Amino acid sequence: MNIIKTSSELLQWRKSLADTSVGFVPTMGALHEGHLSLVRKAVAGCDLTIVSIFINPMQFAENEDLDTYPVDVDGDIEKLKSAGVDVVFLPSRDDIYKGGDSFFIYENEISKKLEGKSRPHFFKGVLTVVGKLFNLVQPHKAYFGKKDAQQLILIQRMVKNLNFPITIVPCDTVREHHGLAMSSRNEYLSREDRD
Ligand code: PAF
Numbered sequence: 001m002n003i004i005k006t007s008s009e010l011l012q013w014r015k016s017l018a019d020t021s022v023g024f025v026p027t028m029g030a031l032h033e034g035h036l037s038l039v040r041k042a043v044a045g046c047d048l049t050i051v052s053i054f055i056n057p058m059q060f061a062e063n064e065d066l067d068t069y070p071v072d073v074d075g076d077i078e079k080l081k082s083a084g085v086d087v088v089f090l091p092s093r094d095d096i097y098k099g100g101d102s103f104f105i106y107e108n109e110i111s112k113k114l115e116g117k118s119r120p121h122f123f124k125g126v127l128t129v130v131g132k133l134f135n136l137v138q139p140h141k142a143y144f145g146k147k148d149a150q151q152l153i154l155i156q157r158m159v160k161n162l163n164f165p166i167t168i169v170p171c172d173t174v175r176e177h178h179g180l181a182m183s184s185r186n187e188y189l190s191r192e193d194r195d
Pocket of ligand 1: 026028054056059126129148151
């Protein structure tokens with residue numbers, strides 16, 4: 001498994017591939033079985049699979065958990081190696097936002113509803129970083145969980161409206177034994193919270 005840490009290296013790797021189907025799973029790390037189910041689907045469905053691990057500051061508001069978001073890069077790398085991933089992309093914040101952060105992908109309708117009501121910054125941050133990652137990785141297929149239903153719908157529409165030549169593959173939610181959807185942030189919850 002290859003670990004790539006800069007956009008320029010990633011673009012070079014991408015250019016070297018000819019007729020190879022590329023599957024992409026974007027993540028913020030702290031990987032659990034939910035992420036790994038997306039990864040296994042990509043490995044089964046594409047010639048090469050790339051997973052990004054990037055905690056995207058643009059999708060966190062000032063009062064949110066950017067500084068305490070769970071991190072386990074070594075554990076993640078081991079899991080991805082065992083799952084048969086070909087490339088892990090681990091960029092720095094400076095690399096991803098080196099052109100500044102004054103350009104956005106901003107959706108003006110669906111992103112204002114549901115989660116967007118209480119997190120007005122959130123989908124602008126998600127769509128912007130996913131758009132940047134799509135341009136770098138240039139995948140044929142990208143895998144997203146149905147758990148984040150509003151995110152999934154917005155990404156499906158972004159790809160259609162902005163003409164990204166990428167197939168979005170929706171993946172079923174994976175749950176803990178008591179029924180809670182798996183999430184990296186579940187570690188903030190006590191036993192009672194989980195129940
Ligand atoms: O679902 C997530 O983990 C993030 O929102 C994503 C898609 C990796 C963008 O940072």
